[in-house]
Amino acid sequence: MRKLLILALVGLAAQLIDGSLGMAYGLTSSTLLLVAGVAPAAASASVHLAEIGTTLAAGVAHWRFGNVDWRVVTRIALPGAIGAFAGATLLSSISTESAAPWMAGILFTLGAYLLVRFARPLRTDRVGGRLRGRFLGPLGLVAGFVDATGGGGWGPVATPALLVSGRMEPRKVIGSVDTAEFVVAGAASVGFLIGLGTEGFLLPTVAALLVGGLIAAPLAAWLVRIVPAQLLGAAVGGVIVLTNARTLVRSAELDGPAGPAVYALLAAGWLAALVLAVRALRRTHRVRAEAANAAPALAAPADVAAGNAVAAGHAGPAVVAAASASAFDDAVPGELAVTGTANPR
Template sequence: MSNTLFPIFLKTDIFRFLIVGGGKIGLEKTETLLRQNPLVAIKIIAKEISDDLWKLLHKNPHVEWEERPFENGDLTLIDFIIIATENTVLNREIKLKANEEGILVNAADQPDLCDFYLGSIVNKGHLKIAISTNGKSPVLARRLREHLEEAIPDTINDSIENLNAFRDQHKGDIQAKLASLNQATSVLVAKKKNKKEGKKYKKLTFEIAVVFLALFFGYGLSSVISIQDLQVYVKEIPSAFYAMLLVGFFAQLVDGAVGLGYGVTCATSMMLFGIKLPAISGSIHTAEMFSSGISGFSHYKFGNVNKKLLLWLAVPGVIGAVLGALLLIYLGKKYETITYAILATYTMIIGIHLIVIAFRKNIVRKKIKHTGVLGFSGGLLDAFGGGGWGPIVTSTLLSKGRQSSYVIGTVSLAEFFVTLAASITFFASIGVSHWYIVAGLILGGSIAAPFAAKLAGKLPQKTAILLVAFLVIVFSIRMLLKIL
């Protein structure tokens, strides 16, 4: 058996911990213990204590510390040792001496020197979940912890308190208590089962309805338009439709793998095909309006939308989108070469910004300032350039340390209003003569959607973002060379 770990939960108020090392790892391990018990007994021994650890020690004066090398006498009255130094020889010596004294050891990033692991921990009131990958992948354990922290509601603690009160009030033996608890919670299982059956019924009904409508309209259409007429209509479809079919397919693959970049990818690709600038942005916003509407509604339904942030993004974003669309229509007619240069430069900047996002490390939570300005500039550049709302607004909010689910959900719903405003502006100014572009983007994106979903689960986020950035920069450079 490869995984022989036995998970236990220690009462940290009765044990003493020794941490050897005062660098980044020592800081991380100290913070981990303090998060579980702010009054846990910790002693830190290190040749040098980092500035960040100094700050933590000043906030927690009960933590003992000495800035000097490790000595054998430090093992006195210690229950557990956490080694946080980069000196592997010293780490092994401490491990052997500690085990001789019957003390268990954890050595950071050295599983062979560990008697126990410090897993990633989910805290929700009385609920505590520890996650371990047997020392193989701490990053995966951390990602699972982040997922569970978002998935488990904060109200779980109320449920635990209620069930505990119910158990204490019950006077029967253990079997009677279990029977009562099963009866009280069986309604949840029944609802879930009925819900699944209802979903199956709805799915079957929907599939039957689709088949019926397809046959009904297919038969009705065949009685009005002959096969020969249909062939004539197909021949009259502009060649740009098929080009947009490919662009929509590729852009959806990119967006599915990365979570952003649909508009920028479409804009740079369509510029190479020589499509007029207002038609580029108008088509992209019309096609994207459907996906952003569905995505935004789904996020709202699942509670991933911050209403206050939505207001500060959507209202200025709509104003910026209308202004950006009008500006593009005016510049696109009179200064086409200059506008192409501006858009190519803009998309190149977005590509460089995507590279910055790809290499960005964990960000500390900061206060967001000038949210309205962010929404306005995002809407303006998105309408003017045919894309950029996601790379500009989403990346800015995430860089401030905001929770990803609320950022993506709120920005997605705000994007619907921004794309709707831009689409109406374009329609009112240039009409719907570019219908074949919109149809090609929507159809190509629809075909790519299932492939994009599979690609999103296999392609690493960093690799995908760098790939998009590379393609956008290459397309932008080619566009600038074409102008020159």
């Protein structure tokens, strides 16, 4: 019972991270199961079966909070399902450990790019552009395959790629990736069922992870909506870098103090990026506030010019009417101007 409670808490924490950052549910859960001695295929199968429920809840929550771009979801979900089914079938018979360092290197590079990108003021002129299907299709296929073979990877592959494109808000990237993962998790589970049979699924573990994830899903969807894009992007980049650094350090066989030194250096870089992101966010807010305060000052000269035009007799009917209405509003109490009669005091 104690073990199941711990697994439920892990599922809650993993879904909270995944729902707010768009990744790490499968990675966190699979890592724990592997540490506990579960076979890689069984660990991935159990996590994906639990993800059917957690991603459904997360998708509904993200949809209610307006975090989903359905065009993106439909274009990455089907290729992702195909890749996940193929990956699950493959993992049921062979290991993919040799490919881990290469994939970790790609993800590490994308994460580092995100740290640099979101540490500076964001450009908003590109947000809202359309992502092409020839980009989304292959992305979904690769992300689904990596997700099934690695026990997690849909978010770490799809989320940074969409963020780097600069065509979507971070919250919509996360919401769309989480929503599409429901289809991917279902396809992977079918593949594992065919390759491993029902004995490949650890049902008590699945139930514990599912309960924790269902509790966290609505909270994560709300959190991603209120967290500023600047901080969210920097946080995602740091998670990607530190997550994949572990694989790279192991593959490089860095023993002794070298490994901890690398982690400390990367953590310091992440902290610096977050500080820069906060400063950039404050600067953006200050610029917007100054622009909002300057708007009334710019409108005042226009009113004066209209009044002068009326006095000189050079104004058209529309300007005269506007100036007359403005003068009437200034001379008559507000209640009388609206209703035509003054309320008794």
